[in-house]
Amino acid sequence: MAIDFDKAAERLRNWGRWGEDDQRGTINHVGPEALKRAAAEVVSGKLISLGLEFSQDGPQIPEITKRPNPQLLASDLDQIFNPANPRSRFNDDVIVMPLQSATQWDALSHVHYDGEMYNGCKASECLTARGTKKNGVHHLGSPGIMSRGVLLDIARLHGVDELPADHKISPDELNRACEKFGVTVEAGDIVVVRTGHLRTFTVRKDKTKVAGFQAGLGAECAEWLYDKSAAAVAADNIAVEFLGMESLTQEVVLPFHMLAIRDMGMPLGELFDLEALSQDCAADGRYSFLLSAPPLKVTGAFGSPINPIVLK
Structure with missing residues:
Protein backbone atom coordinates (compact mmCIF):
# COMPACT_ATOMS: atom_id res chain seq x y z
CA MET A 1 0.00 0.00 0.00
CA ALA A 2 1.44 3.36 -1.04
CA ILE A 3 2.25 5.89 1.65
CA ASP A 4 -0.06 8.90 2.15
CA PHE A 5 2.67 11.45 1.59
CA ASP A 6 1.00 14.50 3.13
CA LYS A 7 -0.08 12.65 6.27
CA ALA A 8 3.40 11.16 6.68
CA ALA A 9 5.02 14.55 6.18
CA GLU A 10 2.84 16.12 8.86
CA ARG A 11 3.69 13.39 11.38
CA LEU A 12 7.42 13.34 10.64
CA ARG A 13 8.02 17.11 10.46
CA ASN A 14 10.62 18.11 13.05
CA TRP A 15 10.32 21.85 12.46
CA GLY A 16 10.83 23.72 15.72
CA ARG A 17 11.72 20.53 17.62
CA TRP A 18 15.24 21.80 18.33
CA GLY A 19 14.39 25.49 18.12
CA GLU A 20 13.25 27.92 15.45
CA ASP A 21 16.82 28.55 14.29
CA ASP A 22 17.95 24.91 14.15
CA GLN A 23 19.89 23.93 11.02
CA ARG A 24 21.23 20.50 12.11
CA GLY A 25 18.04 18.47 12.19
CA THR A 26 18.28 14.88 13.32
CA ILE A 27 22.01 15.16 13.97
CA ASN A 28 20.76 16.72 17.24
CA HIS A 29 19.96 13.14 18.31
CA VAL A 30 23.72 12.56 18.65
CA GLY A 31 24.33 13.50 22.27
CA PRO A 32 26.84 12.35 24.89
CA GLU A 33 25.18 8.96 25.38
CA ALA A 34 25.20 8.21 21.65
CA LEU A 35 28.87 9.20 21.39
CA LYS A 36 29.87 7.05 24.36
CA ARG A 37 27.95 4.13 22.86
CA ALA A 38 29.83 4.67 19.58
CA ALA A 39 33.22 4.75 21.31
CA ALA A 40 32.42 1.51 23.11
CA GLU A 41 32.17 -0.26 19.74
CA VAL A 42 35.92 0.00 19.22
CA VAL A 43 37.31 -3.31 20.47
CA SER A 44 39.39 -4.91 17.71
CA GLY A 45 41.28 -1.96 16.20
CA LYS A 46 40.06 -2.36 12.61
CA LEU A 47 39.79 0.66 10.29
CA ILE A 48 37.63 0.53 7.13
CA SER A 49 37.03 3.30 4.60
CA LEU A 50 33.56 3.59 3.06
CA GLY A 51 34.51 6.30 0.56
CA LEU A 52 34.99 6.14 -3.18
CA GLU A 53 38.05 7.78 -4.69
CA PHE A 54 37.43 11.30 -6.00
CA SER A 55 38.66 10.24 -9.40
CA GLN A 56 38.54 11.75 -12.86
CA ASP A 57 37.23 8.33 -13.87
CA GLY A 58 34.55 8.23 -11.18
CA PRO A 59 30.95 6.95 -11.36
CA GLN A 60 29.29 10.08 -12.75
CA ILE A 61 27.86 10.40 -16.25
CA PRO A 62 27.23 14.16 -16.62
CA GLU A 63 24.61 13.71 -19.32
CA ILE A 64 22.47 11.82 -16.78
CA THR A 65 23.42 13.19 -13.36
CA LYS A 66 24.48 16.73 -14.39
CA ARG A 67 27.50 16.15 -12.17
CA MET A 97 34.25 19.14 -8.89
CA PRO A 98 30.62 19.09 -7.84
CA LEU A 99 30.47 18.65 -4.09
CA GLN A 100 28.24 15.61 -4.68
CA SER A 101 30.24 13.78 -7.33
CA ALA A 102 31.22 10.73 -5.23
CA THR A 103 30.67 9.65 -1.62
CA GLN A 104 28.85 12.55 0.02
CA TRP A 105 26.26 13.95 2.40
CA ASP A 106 23.14 15.73 1.23
CA ALA A 107 22.69 18.85 3.35
CA LEU A 108 19.30 19.99 4.65
CA SER A 109 19.13 22.54 1.83
CA HIS A 110 19.57 19.96 -0.93
CA VAL A 111 15.85 19.48 -1.70
CA HIS A 112 12.56 21.17 -0.88
CA TYR A 113 8.92 21.24 -1.93
CA ASP A 114 6.05 23.73 -1.69
CA GLY A 115 8.60 26.54 -1.48
CA GLU A 116 9.97 25.58 1.94
CA MET A 117 13.10 23.84 3.19
CA TYR A 118 13.72 22.21 6.56
CA ASN A 119 12.45 24.16 9.57
CA GLY A 120 10.25 26.41 7.45
CA CYS A 121 13.02 28.27 5.63
CA LYS A 122 11.58 29.97 2.54
CA ALA A 123 13.40 28.77 -0.55
CA SER A 124 12.87 32.12 -2.28
CA GLU A 125 14.67 33.90 0.57
CA CYS A 126 17.49 31.40 1.14
CA LEU A 127 18.62 30.06 -2.22
CA THR A 128 21.20 32.10 -4.13
CA ALA A 129 23.73 31.52 -6.87
CA ARG A 130 26.41 31.61 -4.16
CA GLY A 131 24.74 28.92 -2.04
CA THR A 132 22.06 28.87 0.63
CA LYS A 133 21.63 31.33 3.46
CA LYS A 134 20.21 28.63 5.74
CA ASN A 135 20.63 24.86 6.16
CA GLY A 136 24.07 24.87 4.52
CA VAL A 137 26.25 21.82 4.99
CA HIS A 138 28.65 23.76 7.23
CA HIS A 139 26.09 23.47 10.03
CA LEU A 140 26.48 19.69 9.87
CA GLY A 141 30.24 20.14 10.01
CA SER A 142 30.20 21.85 13.40
CA PRO A 143 31.30 19.83 15.24
CA GLY A 144 30.80 17.11 12.60
CA ILE A 145 29.02 13.81 12.05
CA MET A 146 30.17 10.91 14.19
CA SER A 147 28.13 8.29 15.99
CA ARG A 148 27.52 4.59 16.23
CA GLY A 149 26.82 3.13 12.81
CA VAL A 150 24.58 0.11 12.24
CA LEU A 151 24.85 -1.86 8.99
CA LEU A 152 21.58 -3.27 7.69
CA ASP A 153 22.84 -5.48 4.89
CA ILE A 154 19.64 -6.03 2.94
CA ALA A 155 21.42 -7.74 0.04
CA ARG A 156 22.96 -10.28 2.43
CA LEU A 157 19.59 -10.66 4.16
CA HIS A 158 18.26 -11.98 0.85
CA GLY A 159 21.36 -14.05 0.12
CA VAL A 160 22.45 -12.03 -2.94
CA ASP A 161 25.38 -9.81 -3.84
CA GLU A 162 23.08 -7.15 -5.24
CA LEU A 163 19.36 -6.48 -4.98
CA PRO A 164 17.47 -6.28 -8.29
CA ALA A 165 16.75 -2.79 -9.56
CA ASP A 166 13.02 -3.08 -8.87
CA HIS A 167 13.49 -3.93 -5.18
CA LYS A 168 11.93 -1.32 -2.88
CA ILE A 169 13.13 -1.90 0.68
CA SER A 170 10.34 -1.95 3.27
CA PRO A 171 10.33 -1.23 7.01
CA ASP A 172 9.67 -4.93 7.56
CA GLU A 173 12.96 -5.77 5.85
CA LEU A 174 14.78 -3.28 8.08
CA ASN A 175 13.29 -5.02 11.12
CA ARG A 176 14.24 -8.43 9.76
CA ALA A 177 17.81 -7.23 9.13
CA CYS A 178 18.07 -5.96 12.71
CA GLU A 179 16.95 -9.36 13.99
CA LYS A 180 19.18 -11.38 11.65
CA PHE A 181 22.30 -9.33 12.31
CA GLY A 182 21.72 -8.88 16.04
CA VAL A 183 21.48 -5.10 16.21
CA THR A 184 19.06 -2.58 17.66
CA VAL A 185 18.90 0.94 16.25
CA GLU A 186 19.03 3.41 19.12
CA ALA A 187 18.61 7.18 19.34
CA GLY A 188 21.47 8.96 17.58
CA ASP A 189 22.64 5.97 15.53
CA ILE A 190 23.50 6.30 11.83
CA VAL A 191 21.73 3.63 9.79
CA VAL A 192 23.81 2.28 6.91
CA VAL A 193 21.89 0.30 4.27
CA ARG A 194 23.58 -2.01 1.79
CA THR A 195 21.81 -2.83 -1.48
CA GLY A 196 24.89 -3.98 -3.41
CA HIS A 197 24.12 -1.48 -6.16
CA LEU A 198 27.53 0.21 -6.16
CA ARG A 199 29.11 -3.09 -7.25
CA THR A 200 28.04 -2.16 -10.76
CA PHE A 201 30.87 0.41 -10.62
CA THR A 202 33.36 -0.93 -8.06
CA VAL A 203 33.27 -4.60 -9.16
CA ARG A 204 31.91 -4.67 -12.71
CA LYS A 205 33.46 -1.30 -13.69
CA ASP A 206 30.26 -0.29 -15.49
CA LYS A 207 29.25 3.27 -14.66
CA THR A 208 26.38 3.32 -17.18
CA LYS A 209 23.93 1.88 -14.62
CA VAL A 210 25.05 3.77 -11.51
CA ALA A 211 22.44 6.50 -12.03
CA GLY A 212 19.75 4.22 -13.49
CA PHE A 213 16.79 2.56 -11.81
CA GLN A 214 17.99 0.93 -8.60
CA ALA A 215 17.02 -0.68 -5.31
CA GLY A 216 16.70 1.52 -2.26
CA LEU A 217 14.53 2.58 0.63
CA GLY A 218 10.81 2.98 0.09
CA ALA A 219 9.23 6.19 1.36
CA GLU A 220 7.70 4.26 4.28
CA CYS A 221 11.20 3.78 5.68
CA ALA A 222 11.28 7.46 6.63
CA GLU A 223 8.69 6.70 9.29
CA TRP A 224 10.79 3.78 10.56
CA LEU A 225 13.86 6.02 10.89
CA TYR A 226 11.82 8.72 12.62
CA ASP A 227 10.46 6.25 15.18
CA LYS A 228 14.01 5.02 15.87
CA SER A 229 15.31 8.61 16.36
CA ALA A 230 18.11 7.83 13.91
CA ALA A 231 20.59 10.64 13.33
CA ALA A 232 21.16 9.98 9.62
CA VAL A 233 20.94 7.29 6.95
CA ALA A 234 23.45 6.29 4.28
CA ALA A 235 23.48 3.73 1.49
CA ASP A 236 25.54 2.36 -1.38
CA ASN A 237 23.36 3.77 -4.13
CA ILE A 238 23.02 7.18 -5.72
CA ALA A 239 20.00 8.46 -3.79
CA VAL A 240 19.52 6.20 -0.71
CA GLU A 241 15.92 5.73 -1.80
CA PHE A 242 14.43 3.41 -4.37
CA LEU A 243 14.66 4.83 -7.88
CA GLY A 244 11.99 3.62 -10.26
CA MET A 245 9.57 5.19 -12.69
CA GLU A 246 7.01 5.77 -9.93
CA SER A 247 9.45 7.69 -7.72
CA LEU A 248 10.23 10.07 -10.58
CA THR A 249 6.72 10.62 -11.95
CA GLN A 250 4.45 10.90 -8.89
CA GLU A 251 3.22 14.24 -7.58
CA VAL A 252 6.10 14.56 -5.09
CA VAL A 253 9.24 13.35 -6.87
CA LEU A 254 11.75 11.45 -4.70
CA PRO A 255 9.37 11.16 -1.74
CA PHE A 256 11.91 9.65 0.67
CA HIS A 257 14.28 12.57 0.01
CA MET A 258 11.52 15.04 0.74
CA LEU A 259 10.31 13.34 3.92
CA ALA A 260 13.81 12.76 5.28
CA ILE A 261 15.60 15.98 4.35
CA ARG A 262 12.85 18.59 4.11
CA ASP A 263 10.48 17.37 6.83
CA MET A 264 12.64 15.42 9.28
CA GLY A 265 15.89 17.30 8.76
CA MET A 266 17.83 14.07 8.21
CA PRO A 267 21.06 14.13 6.14
CA LEU A 268 21.40 11.44 3.49
CA GLY A 269 24.74 9.77 2.76
CA GLU A 270 25.05 8.56 -0.82
CA LEU A 271 27.45 6.34 -2.77
CA PHE A 272 28.99 4.78 0.34
CA ASP A 273 31.23 1.85 -0.66
CA LEU A 274 30.02 -0.89 1.68
CA GLU A 275 31.61 -4.04 0.22
CA ALA A 276 34.60 -4.28 2.57
CA LEU A 277 32.42 -3.43 5.57
CA SER A 278 29.85 -6.05 4.57
CA GLN A 279 32.52 -8.74 4.38
CA ASP A 280 34.07 -7.73 7.68
CA CYS A 281 30.75 -7.66 9.53
CA ALA A 282 29.85 -11.08 8.14
CA ALA A 283 33.23 -12.42 9.24
CA ASP A 284 33.18 -11.17 12.84
CA GLY A 285 29.40 -11.11 13.34
CA ARG A 286 29.44 -7.49 14.54
CA TYR A 287 27.19 -5.13 12.58
CA SER A 288 27.68 -2.02 14.71
CA PHE A 289 30.73 0.23 14.84
CA LEU A 290 32.01 3.75 15.32
CA LEU A 291 31.32 5.77 12.15
CA SER A 292 33.09 9.07 11.52
CA ALA A 293 31.94 11.04 8.47
CA PRO A 294 32.32 14.79 8.99
CA PRO A 295 31.43 16.94 5.99
CA LEU A 296 33.65 19.74 4.77
CA LYS A 297 32.50 23.03 6.27
CA VAL A 298 31.76 24.66 2.91
CA THR A 299 29.69 27.69 3.84
CA GLY A 300 26.24 27.63 2.27
CA ALA A 301 26.79 24.40 0.30
CA PHE A 302 24.03 21.91 -0.52
CA GLY A 303 26.25 18.88 0.12
CA SER A 304 29.80 17.80 0.86
CA PRO A 305 32.28 15.14 -0.24
CA ILE A 306 33.42 12.79 2.53
CA ASN A 307 35.64 9.82 3.20
CA PRO A 308 33.62 7.95 5.88
CA ILE A 309 35.69 5.87 8.27
CA VAL A 310 34.56 2.89 10.31
CA LEU A 311 36.47 1.88 13.44
CA LYS A 312 35.68 -1.48 15.03
Whole structure:
Protein backbone atom coordinates (compact mmCIF):
# COMPACT_ATOMS: atom_id res chain seq x y z
CA MET A 1 0.00 0.00 0.00
CA ALA A 2 1.44 3.36 -1.04
CA ILE A 3 2.25 5.89 1.65
CA ASP A 4 -0.06 8.90 2.15
CA PHE A 5 2.67 11.45 1.59
CA ASP A 6 1.00 14.50 3.13
CA LYS A 7 -0.08 12.65 6.27
CA ALA A 8 3.40 11.16 6.68
CA ALA A 9 5.02 14.55 6.18
CA GLU A 10 2.84 16.12 8.86
CA ARG A 11 3.69 13.39 11.38
CA LEU A 12 7.42 13.34 10.64
CA ARG A 13 8.02 17.11 10.46
CA ASN A 14 10.62 18.11 13.05
CA TRP A 15 10.32 21.85 12.46
CA GLY A 16 10.83 23.72 15.72
CA ARG A 17 11.72 20.53 17.62
CA TRP A 18 15.24 21.80 18.33
CA GLY A 19 14.39 25.49 18.12
CA GLU A 20 13.25 27.92 15.45
CA ASP A 21 16.82 28.55 14.29
CA ASP A 22 17.95 24.91 14.15
CA GLN A 23 19.89 23.93 11.02
CA ARG A 24 21.23 20.50 12.11
CA GLY A 25 18.04 18.47 12.19
CA THR A 26 18.28 14.88 13.32
CA ILE A 27 22.01 15.16 13.97
CA ASN A 28 20.76 16.72 17.24
CA HIS A 29 19.96 13.14 18.31
CA VAL A 30 23.72 12.56 18.65
CA GLY A 31 24.33 13.50 22.27
CA PRO A 32 26.84 12.35 24.89
CA GLU A 33 25.18 8.96 25.38
CA ALA A 34 25.20 8.21 21.65
CA LEU A 35 28.87 9.20 21.39
CA LYS A 36 29.87 7.05 24.36
CA ARG A 37 27.95 4.13 22.86
CA ALA A 38 29.83 4.67 19.58
CA ALA A 39 33.22 4.75 21.31
CA ALA A 40 32.42 1.51 23.11
CA GLU A 41 32.17 -0.26 19.74
CA VAL A 42 35.92 0.00 19.22
CA VAL A 43 37.31 -3.31 20.47
CA SER A 44 39.39 -4.91 17.71
CA GLY A 45 41.28 -1.96 16.20
CA LYS A 46 40.06 -2.36 12.61
CA LEU A 47 39.79 0.66 10.29
CA ILE A 48 37.63 0.53 7.13
CA SER A 49 37.03 3.30 4.60
CA LEU A 50 33.56 3.59 3.06
CA GLY A 51 34.51 6.30 0.56
CA LEU A 52 34.99 6.14 -3.18
CA GLU A 53 38.05 7.78 -4.69
CA PHE A 54 37.43 11.30 -6.00
CA SER A 55 38.66 10.24 -9.40
CA GLN A 56 38.54 11.75 -12.86
CA ASP A 57 37.23 8.33 -13.87
CA GLY A 58 34.55 8.23 -11.18
CA PRO A 59 30.95 6.95 -11.36
CA GLN A 60 29.29 10.08 -12.75
CA ILE A 61 27.86 10.40 -16.25
CA PRO A 62 27.23 14.16 -16.62
CA GLU A 63 24.61 13.71 -19.32
CA ILE A 64 22.47 11.82 -16.78
CA THR A 65 23.42 13.19 -13.36
CA LYS A 66 24.48 16.73 -14.39
CA ARG A 67 27.50 16.15 -12.17
CA PRO A 68 30.89 15.70 -13.85
CA ASN A 69 33.59 13.67 -12.16
CA PRO A 70 36.32 15.58 -10.34
CA GLN A 71 39.00 17.19 -12.48
CA LEU A 72 42.45 17.46 -10.91
CA LEU A 73 44.74 20.12 -12.31
CA ALA A 74 48.37 20.82 -11.41
CA SER A 75 48.89 24.48 -10.58
CA ASP A 76 52.61 24.14 -9.84
CA LEU A 77 55.02 21.41 -10.93
CA ASP A 78 58.65 21.03 -9.97
CA GLN A 79 58.77 24.56 -8.60
CA ILE A 80 61.87 25.86 -6.86
CA PHE A 81 61.48 27.38 -3.40
CA ASN A 82 64.67 29.40 -3.58
CA PRO A 83 66.65 29.88 -6.83
CA ALA A 84 69.81 30.19 -4.77
CA ASN A 85 69.22 26.66 -3.43
CA PRO A 86 67.38 24.75 -6.17
CA ARG A 87 67.54 21.27 -4.67
CA SER A 88 64.19 21.62 -2.82
CA ARG A 89 61.05 21.71 -5.01
CA PHE A 90 57.27 21.68 -4.56
CA ASN A 91 54.08 20.71 -6.41
CA ASP A 92 50.55 22.06 -5.91
CA ASP A 93 47.18 21.33 -7.45
CA VAL A 94 43.56 22.40 -7.62
CA ILE A 95 40.40 20.34 -8.03
CA VAL A 96 37.23 21.28 -9.87
CA MET A 97 34.25 19.14 -8.89
CA PRO A 98 30.62 19.09 -7.84
CA LEU A 99 30.47 18.65 -4.09
CA GLN A 100 28.24 15.61 -4.68
CA SER A 101 30.24 13.78 -7.33
CA ALA A 102 31.22 10.73 -5.23
CA THR A 103 30.67 9.65 -1.62
CA GLN A 104 28.85 12.55 0.02
CA TRP A 105 26.26 13.95 2.40
CA ASP A 106 23.14 15.73 1.23
CA ALA A 107 22.69 18.85 3.35
CA LEU A 108 19.30 19.99 4.65
CA SER A 109 19.13 22.54 1.83
CA HIS A 110 19.57 19.96 -0.93
CA VAL A 111 15.85 19.48 -1.70
CA HIS A 112 12.56 21.17 -0.88
CA TYR A 113 8.92 21.24 -1.93
CA ASP A 114 6.05 23.73 -1.69
CA GLY A 115 8.60 26.54 -1.48
CA GLU A 116 9.97 25.58 1.94
CA MET A 117 13.10 23.84 3.19
CA TYR A 118 13.72 22.21 6.56
CA ASN A 119 12.45 24.16 9.57
CA GLY A 120 10.25 26.41 7.45
CA CYS A 121 13.02 28.27 5.63
CA LYS A 122 11.58 29.97 2.54
CA ALA A 123 13.40 28.77 -0.55
CA SER A 124 12.87 32.12 -2.28
CA GLU A 125 14.67 33.90 0.57
CA CYS A 126 17.49 31.40 1.14
CA LEU A 127 18.62 30.06 -2.22
CA THR A 128 21.20 32.10 -4.13
CA ALA A 129 23.73 31.52 -6.87
CA ARG A 130 26.41 31.61 -4.16
CA GLY A 131 24.74 28.92 -2.04
CA THR A 132 22.06 28.87 0.63
CA LYS A 133 21.63 31.33 3.46
CA LYS A 134 20.21 28.63 5.74
CA ASN A 135 20.63 24.86 6.16
CA GLY A 136 24.07 24.87 4.52
CA VAL A 137 26.25 21.82 4.99
CA HIS A 138 28.65 23.76 7.23
CA HIS A 139 26.09 23.47 10.03
CA LEU A 140 26.48 19.69 9.87
CA GLY A 141 30.24 20.14 10.01
CA SER A 142 30.20 21.85 13.40
CA PRO A 143 31.30 19.83 15.24
CA GLY A 144 30.80 17.11 12.60
CA ILE A 145 29.02 13.81 12.05
CA MET A 146 30.17 10.91 14.19
CA SER A 147 28.13 8.29 15.99
CA ARG A 148 27.52 4.59 16.23
CA GLY A 149 26.82 3.13 12.81
CA VAL A 150 24.58 0.11 12.24
CA LEU A 151 24.85 -1.86 8.99
CA LEU A 152 21.58 -3.27 7.69
CA ASP A 153 22.84 -5.48 4.89
CA ILE A 154 19.64 -6.03 2.94
CA ALA A 155 21.42 -7.74 0.04
CA ARG A 156 22.96 -10.28 2.43
CA LEU A 157 19.59 -10.66 4.16
CA HIS A 158 18.26 -11.98 0.85
CA GLY A 159 21.36 -14.05 0.12
CA VAL A 160 22.45 -12.03 -2.94
CA ASP A 161 25.38 -9.81 -3.84
CA GLU A 162 23.08 -7.15 -5.24
CA LEU A 163 19.36 -6.48 -4.98
CA PRO A 164 17.47 -6.28 -8.29
CA ALA A 165 16.75 -2.79 -9.56
CA ASP A 166 13.02 -3.08 -8.87
CA HIS A 167 13.49 -3.93 -5.18
CA LYS A 168 11.93 -1.32 -2.88
CA ILE A 169 13.13 -1.90 0.68
CA SER A 170 10.34 -1.95 3.27
CA PRO A 171 10.33 -1.23 7.01
CA ASP A 172 9.67 -4.93 7.56
CA GLU A 173 12.96 -5.77 5.85
CA LEU A 174 14.78 -3.28 8.08
CA ASN A 175 13.29 -5.02 11.12
CA ARG A 176 14.24 -8.43 9.76
CA ALA A 177 17.81 -7.23 9.13
CA CYS A 178 18.07 -5.96 12.71
CA GLU A 179 16.95 -9.36 13.99
CA LYS A 180 19.18 -11.38 11.65
CA PHE A 181 22.30 -9.33 12.31
CA GLY A 182 21.72 -8.88 16.04
CA VAL A 183 21.48 -5.10 16.21
CA THR A 184 19.06 -2.58 17.66
CA VAL A 185 18.90 0.94 16.25
CA GLU A 186 19.03 3.41 19.12
CA ALA A 187 18.61 7.18 19.34
CA GLY A 188 21.47 8.96 17.58
CA ASP A 189 22.64 5.97 15.53
CA ILE A 190 23.50 6.30 11.83
CA VAL A 191 21.73 3.63 9.79
CA VAL A 192 23.81 2.28 6.91
CA VAL A 193 21.89 0.30 4.27
CA ARG A 194 23.58 -2.01 1.79
CA THR A 195 21.81 -2.83 -1.48
CA GLY A 196 24.89 -3.98 -3.41
CA HIS A 197 24.12 -1.48 -6.16
CA LEU A 198 27.53 0.21 -6.16
CA ARG A 199 29.11 -3.09 -7.25
CA THR A 200 28.04 -2.16 -10.76
CA PHE A 201 30.87 0.41 -10.62
CA THR A 202 33.36 -0.93 -8.06
CA VAL A 203 33.27 -4.60 -9.16
CA ARG A 204 31.91 -4.67 -12.71
CA LYS A 205 33.46 -1.30 -13.69
CA ASP A 206 30.26 -0.29 -15.49
CA LYS A 207 29.25 3.27 -14.66
CA THR A 208 26.38 3.32 -17.18
CA LYS A 209 23.93 1.88 -14.62
CA VAL A 210 25.05 3.77 -11.51
CA ALA A 211 22.44 6.50 -12.03
CA GLY A 212 19.75 4.22 -13.49
CA PHE A 213 16.79 2.56 -11.81
CA GLN A 214 17.99 0.93 -8.60
CA ALA A 215 17.02 -0.68 -5.31
CA GLY A 216 16.70 1.52 -2.26
CA LEU A 217 14.53 2.58 0.63
CA GLY A 218 10.81 2.98 0.09
CA ALA A 219 9.23 6.19 1.36
CA GLU A 220 7.70 4.26 4.28
CA CYS A 221 11.20 3.78 5.68
CA ALA A 222 11.28 7.46 6.63
CA GLU A 223 8.69 6.70 9.29
CA TRP A 224 10.79 3.78 10.56
CA LEU A 225 13.86 6.02 10.89
CA TYR A 226 11.82 8.72 12.62
CA ASP A 227 10.46 6.25 15.18
CA LYS A 228 14.01 5.02 15.87
CA SER A 229 15.31 8.61 16.36
CA ALA A 230 18.11 7.83 13.91
CA ALA A 231 20.59 10.64 13.33
CA ALA A 232 21.16 9.98 9.62
CA VAL A 233 20.94 7.29 6.95
CA ALA A 234 23.45 6.29 4.28
CA ALA A 235 23.48 3.73 1.49
CA ASP A 236 25.54 2.36 -1.38
CA ASN A 237 23.36 3.77 -4.13
CA ILE A 238 23.02 7.18 -5.72
CA ALA A 239 20.00 8.46 -3.79
CA VAL A 240 19.52 6.20 -0.71
CA GLU A 241 15.92 5.73 -1.80
CA PHE A 242 14.43 3.41 -4.37
CA LEU A 243 14.66 4.83 -7.88
CA GLY A 244 11.99 3.62 -10.26
CA MET A 245 9.57 5.19 -12.69
CA GLU A 246 7.01 5.77 -9.93
CA SER A 247 9.45 7.69 -7.72
CA LEU A 248 10.23 10.07 -10.58
CA THR A 249 6.72 10.62 -11.95
CA GLN A 250 4.45 10.90 -8.89
CA GLU A 251 3.22 14.24 -7.58
CA VAL A 252 6.10 14.56 -5.09
CA VAL A 253 9.24 13.35 -6.87
CA LEU A 254 11.75 11.45 -4.70
CA PRO A 255 9.37 11.16 -1.74
CA PHE A 256 11.91 9.65 0.67
CA HIS A 257 14.28 12.57 0.01
CA MET A 258 11.52 15.04 0.74
CA LEU A 259 10.31 13.34 3.92
CA ALA A 260 13.81 12.76 5.28
CA ILE A 261 15.60 15.98 4.35
CA ARG A 262 12.85 18.59 4.11
CA ASP A 263 10.48 17.37 6.83
CA MET A 264 12.64 15.42 9.28
CA GLY A 265 15.89 17.30 8.76
CA MET A 266 17.83 14.07 8.21
CA PRO A 267 21.06 14.13 6.14
CA LEU A 268 21.40 11.44 3.49
CA GLY A 269 24.74 9.77 2.76
CA GLU A 270 25.05 8.56 -0.82
CA LEU A 271 27.45 6.34 -2.77
CA PHE A 272 28.99 4.78 0.34
CA ASP A 273 31.23 1.85 -0.66
CA LEU A 274 30.02 -0.89 1.68
CA GLU A 275 31.61 -4.04 0.22
CA ALA A 276 34.60 -4.28 2.57
CA LEU A 277 32.42 -3.43 5.57
CA SER A 278 29.85 -6.05 4.57
CA GLN A 279 32.52 -8.74 4.38
CA ASP A 280 34.07 -7.73 7.68
CA CYS A 281 30.75 -7.66 9.53
CA ALA A 282 29.85 -11.08 8.14
CA ALA A 283 33.23 -12.42 9.24
CA ASP A 284 33.18 -11.17 12.84
CA GLY A 285 29.40 -11.11 13.34
CA ARG A 286 29.44 -7.49 14.54
CA TYR A 287 27.19 -5.13 12.58
CA SER A 288 27.68 -2.02 14.71
CA PHE A 289 30.73 0.23 14.84
CA LEU A 290 32.01 3.75 15.32
CA LEU A 291 31.32 5.77 12.15
CA SER A 292 33.09 9.07 11.52
CA ALA A 293 31.94 11.04 8.47
CA PRO A 294 32.32 14.79 8.99
CA PRO A 295 31.43 16.94 5.99
CA LEU A 296 33.65 19.74 4.77
CA LYS A 297 32.50 23.03 6.27
CA VAL A 298 31.76 24.66 2.91
CA THR A 299 29.69 27.69 3.84
CA GLY A 300 26.24 27.63 2.27
CA ALA A 301 26.79 24.40 0.30
CA PHE A 302 24.03 21.91 -0.52
CA GLY A 303 26.25 18.88 0.12
CA SER A 304 29.80 17.80 0.86
CA PRO A 305 32.28 15.14 -0.24
CA ILE A 306 33.42 12.79 2.53
CA ASN A 307 35.64 9.82 3.20
CA PRO A 308 33.62 7.95 5.88
CA ILE A 309 35.69 5.87 8.27
CA VAL A 310 34.56 2.89 10.31
CA LEU A 311 36.47 1.88 13.44
CA LYS A 312 35.68 -1.48 15.03
